[in-house]
Amino acid sequence: MSQPQNSPISWFRNTAPYINRHRGSTFVIVIPGAVQESGALPRVLYDVALLNSLGVRLVLVFGSRPQIDRRLKELDIDSSLHRGQRITDSNILPHILQVIGAQRIELEALLSLSLPNSPMQDARLRAASGNFVMAQPIGVVDGIDHHLTGRVRRVDVEGMASLLNSGSLVLLSSIGYSPTGEAFNLSLGDVAISTARDLQADKLIILGSTAGVHDSNGTLIKQYAVDQQAIATPGNEEEARLLRIACDACVAGVPRSHIVSSQDPDALLGELFTTDGSGTLVTNRPYEQSRWASIQDVGGVLDLITPLEESGVLLKRSRDLLEAEIGRFRILERDGRIIACAALYPFAEQHSAELACIVSHPHYRGEQRARRLLQELEREALSQGLREVFVLTTQTAHWFLEQGFQEDSRDKLPPSRQALYNLQRNSKVFFKALKLDA
Template identity: 40%
Template sequence: MSTVFNFTFVPWFRSVAPYIHKFRHQTFVIGLTGEAIAAGKLQSIAQDLAMIQAMGVKIVLVHGFRPQVNEQLAAKGHEGRYSHGIRITDSIALDCAQEAAGQLRYEIEAAFSQGLPNTPMAGSTVRVISGNFITARPVGIVDGVDFQHSGLVRKVDVAGIQRSLDMDALVLISPFGFSPTGEAFNLNMEEVATSVAIALKADKLVFVTEVPGILQNPDQPASEDNPIDTELPLAQARQLLAHVPPSQQPTDTAFYLQHCVKACQGGVERSHIIPFAVDGSLLLEIYVHDGIGTMIVDEKLEEVREATADDVGGILQLIEPFEKDGTLVKRDRTEIERDISNYTIVEHDGVIFGCAALYAYPEARTAEMAALTVSPQSQGTGDGEKLLRRIEQRARLLGLDSIFVLTTRTMHWFLKRGFKPVDPEWLPEARKRKYNWDRRSQVLVRKL
């Protein structure tokens, strides 16, 4: 039994190591919905955040409290009122919000203070610092509706939060803000988390929510044939939002997506929507290649796109050195021009730094990823993984079940990313006929 455990644990831990190195000293802002806490997920989420912090990540945790405030209001015989997707915070609702925030703050601090033996928290020392980091302004009167004590973020105390993070503390922020005159305002957790992430120039904004992520086809329920879109370029996320009205309901996927888009536009390179219903979703999203939810990526000056005829020269220039040293099979210009629609490229400032091609075999419900190439100048920056994700995305859209590669020198790179070796006899008949038995390429398959 222990031998089996070793064979599974050691490769897994090694596959996680690059992400541990990559995220050390980075800053993540986590937006935790009140629904997650109401569902009893606080303990496990606190344990996961403690582990993430132990691996060198600086964490700002912004909690929500929608259901808790509604519960307090119901106990007082008072009904919650909303307009434009914002709570109308009268004096009773403000009292309820303050009570709920105080109670949740103590619950969260208690969750991070547990150090019981034989639990993930054993030996952990997570110092939690909270405070008046948010300056707010009133929403005011909109379309004749007076929002009273509901507010919007005016300013984030970046220096104060940064000092706390530099002391290795976890910063806890409630969705409250205060005016310069000391007046309290009830805020929207999603807006607070987004504003904090932008102000801190955070590396990630992660919403832990009741929605699983963005479906590849938003009009149909999730299924094996319609999985979560694990990565959305910012431009594509904007297009999705352009086809739906602005969402004012926190339970709508578009509600979280619009905040993710705002964060990316404000300089946060990656924002995520993940489900609290999946145990360990934070760990799965951050330390596993495919993640568990949807990541929106601001690719800035870098673009991952399908190739056009204008890119043939750049692709030839990129792959030529790898053809000469035998890493790649030689392809002439005519072949690349003929198949250019199969190619995906990574472009930095108009220069092609990576490419890959997809050749589908629909009768076998699979496709070959060929000519995966990354310039030596950008190796180690994640361009190969970006190309792999985009090729997988194209294969899924074709309704395929797997992708395969033939390689003689880069087998380990693919094994680390979930590919499994198979016998060349596995290949689709049409591809088997073209297999070069002298070259003896390894065949590796990854299920989608």
């Protein structure tokens, strides 16, 4: 008996490409102190254990700001920030070290959990921490002496890589060490970005209190390219701060950064193992891009058009024919998956071109992707000196009318195209004159 599409087995099968893609990858996961404060940490570490079991190499960088704030307040010790970073003197540093030490012990204890009937049963995780981050003092900034506040000088890549290769997780705090034997208080973002950059990590994942970054209307931004203009997040300093860390990591060379919710129990795995994710993806290039197809895309295009060929909406093409014509196809690719396509067949002597195989994946229909490809191919036809485009369709006439096409006689088709007209399909013919602003 076949499984329903939304069954756990079907979902598991659909995650296979992501499991294969992530195996052997290196992820740096940022766990701000607020996550530990919220009580979400055990659940987050359950998912960390699952990623480890799937062969992902993991570095966890944990923050401590709310814990340090609380400790200093309890002791009635004044502390100030400059440009978002704590001024750390010799009176404050010992308390910071105590707080971070207690946090590390809690993390190590939770990662050691392997009780029966728990999500980490038989996980047997090994967590390693040490002096992997070398630091130097920030010094005097804007006339303010930062004392024992520092910045990352270098990261011990070989030491961490050795542990990761053996299957261990690496734990990093916001403390760095100097060759003179001093400890420095560092910013969480500096440690995370430097580590992800120097380890050549595949992803930097930042846990926040919300689903990701939202625009000024409160809408979740699913994809953000670092060259975009700044997005306004009024009244939400956390989102703005996490977005800066994510963008800086991408600028430093990390292919992808993700901002996901620590409060949603499905967010981390949903971001990593589904096409649309659950949070905000930050990249140096668009997550969804349009490009001309190549021979490597034949399989993806076939997967897209085969259901419509079987239902009679499209004329069936053999694989050999598609391989020969693949260069005429323009595709929309989302996270490595082809989600829309369209083809352009010029008839230069008649100054016209046929548009064919305009298809969107069922999950992405109604989002203007087919229209986007149509407009791109119309501009391509114009660039080739063509004056009109036409389509043959049996079931999508209204959509083409909405795009400015008008029905006409098949006798108006170029002679070579008329010779190939399939009388049995009895397709309707629509033409559209091209304009320079198309």
